[in-house]
Amino acid sequence: TQLLEQSPQFLSIQEGENLTVYCNSSSVFSSLQWYRQEPGEGPVLLVTVVTGGEVKKLKRLTFQFGDARKDSSLHITAAQPGDTGLYLCAGARGNEKLTFGTGTRLTIIP
């Protein structure tokens, strides 16, 4: 059973456009993270959110944790080719194991 569903699965946009990626679940998480993975590398942690409604910004990336702590979104402003990669969300319930989402493969076209 996949607890975290990401949408869209694939996204290809022009450089300079904005985009939003979603991570949804029917379960409540005590924390949720976003990762980016580039070809040939392991996933790299971008951000962790722990409070319902929390918003964190990392340069052009904005992360939001849903009020009910069941979902999250990642918004990228003015996308650049360097943003290309596989974006993964992951959630943890209490001290249980981390569960990863299905992934969004993002391609930014110069």
Next chain:
Amino acid sequence: NAGVTQTPKFQVLKTGQSMTLQCAQDMNHNSMYWYRQDPGMGLRLIYYSASEGTTDKGEVPNGYNVSRLNKREFSLRLESAAPSQTSVYFCASSEWRVGAFFGQGTRLTVV
């Protein structure tokens, strides 16, 4: 500050051979994981260890065994490799509300 270190980085096995993938972390994390990632796919959990001395099966444990040797080390063993186990293997460690840190991966090919 090494983080998570995996060895080897590349390995080619013949069907039926065995091998152990090694993983060590220096961040004093309690939780450690082994994932596999097939081409173009996401991560699938093989085994998980919440703390030293405990291990739990993940989504795809068949054909694998693990050992949490101490808090730092978590090894993955393939007893009799099969072509279906050709994949990239990632080890990770995590702490509650912090997030996970991954090794660079082991690219395994079984012929």
